[in-house]
Amino acid sequence: MAMLRYVTGWFAPQAAGPGVRPSDGREILNRPGARAWTVGHEVQEAVLDAAPDDTTLVAAGHCLAGPAERRAALAAARSGDLRHAVRLPGSFLTLLWSGGALRIAGDRAGIVPVYWCQRDGVTWWSTAAAPLAALIGTTPAVPVLLADLTLFGVDTQLDHARYEGVHRVPPGHALLLRPGITPRTEVLPQPGPFSFDQGARRLRDALTTAVGRRAQAYERVSADLSGGMDSSTVTCLAARLRPVVAVTYTDAHLAEDDDLIYASRTAADVPGITHTVIDARRHKANQFDGLEDPAALPVTDSPSLALGQLAVKAAQLAPAVAHATQAHLTGRGGDNVLTTEHSFCVDQFQAGRRWAALRGAASYARAERVAPWRVWWQLGRSAVTSYPRALDGLARTIAGPRPLAVQRAARWENLAWCGISPAAGRRMADRCRPPRRRGPRAPPGPGRRRACDSGGPARPAQPGVHGGQPRRLRRHRPPALGRAHPRTVPGHVGRLRLLGRPQLRPDP
Secondary structure: OOOOOOOEEOOOOOOOOOOOOOOOOOOEEEEEOEEEEEOOOOHHEEEEEEEEOOEEEEEEEOOOOHHHHHHHHHHHHHHOOOHEEEEEEEOEEEEEEOOOOEEOOOOOOOOEEEEEEEEOOOEEEEHHHHHHHHOOOOOOOOOHHHHHHHHEEOOOOOOEEEEEOOOOOOOOEEEEEEOOOOOOOOOOOOOOOOHHHHHHHHHHHHHHHHHHHHHHHHHOOOEEEOOOOHHHHHHHHHOOOOEEEEEEEEEEOHHHHOOOHHHHHHHOOOEEEEEEEEHHHHHHOOOOOOOHHHEEEEEEOOOHHHHHHHHHOOOOOOOHHOOOEEEEEEEOHHHHHHHHOOOHHHHHHHHHOOHHHHHHHHHHHHHHHHOOHHHHHHHHHOOOOHHHHHHHHHHHHHHHOOHHHHHOHHHHHOOOOOOEHHHHHHHHHHHHHHOOOOOOOOOOOOOOOHHHHHHOOOOOOOOOOOOOEEEOOOOOOOOOEEEEEEEOOOOOOOOOEOOOOOOOEEEO
């Protein structure tokens, strides 16, 4: 079984301690009533700074801050202010020991989570839930796990983990452990608000700092270069400071796109990039290979489809392994930083920029190849529905007479606050749909014609055509978007022409 990478510890100020520790753990904190270890980390991945009054700040993971930055964060943390500590560059777990109390904080994005449980009067915490579940001998929380795999726009865990008896600290919060009180969470100070220009400059500085400091910290650096904006940005930023071995993966499906062309152009135009292309057709790398021995697979907190990519990743990372790389950079998660969610149209609409929102929704409809009126309808519905009411509606759908398994998510529902994920909706609908029964063929009627009439096979009439002649389409009125009048277009879905200003009524 591959070892899980995590940070863990316990807090027991009024007890002698549990007397156990994680296997292969390296101790990073030892204070009266509190211990902490890293598992699967290198020695340099945990840094500790202490003040004369025993206030201690520990960063476990990839902390990119320098000594001066950490000392300034420690000075602020002595008064209980974790704001500077959690904003240090990098991705890591923050531990603050001060006055006999322990504060534990992950990152605001939830990439470094925090879980906790209690056993025999001792509070255990960890960045992975599976070790805690094994410690207390619990089982998976099936409803939470199922909701995670099937829903979008819903924080299904809140303060609960995917295991019974294991709690989660929500992102943007810290776990406070203090003698004599029940473990509780506290909200961390949030940055902002910022104007658009200020936010753009902060994003630029944060991105260049994150990539630049990683490139400077290691002599041998490699990166994914898929040809997309995310990986290309990361690779080019790193190549300014250090030679980079860039790897582009392609296969029979990806070869039909232009990504390889863009990746090759980027590597040719930017100095310092050594480009390598891995073609799965030549390396015989297939998805879901290498899964014959479950005991050899990495341990994860929940089922992960990424396990099916192990053979592909082995071929993709072979050039980085041959280069003896010390840091491999990817553009994974870049869409969360460098692009905007489609639901920004809803924000525009609610802010009064209604025509801009309609134009953005129409652009999204063209990109997804769906009728604009469907996207406008969902835009209007989301604009007049609060998030709590959207959650209530989703709950009624799940508990209603129509089973969740036959709900089919649509592409225009990306503008909804929450719903059923498209992949889950399609998969469950296909599995739960009753088989079709073949009946006698219906005789030709309006909208159909015999094959002998035209010398070709019979086919249904096109939308908007009745018996070969144009007919008026049924009116569609997206909610709260004003009056809509369809224009009759032979053989095509009628377009919507919005008249008057949309009238919105907020939720009661």
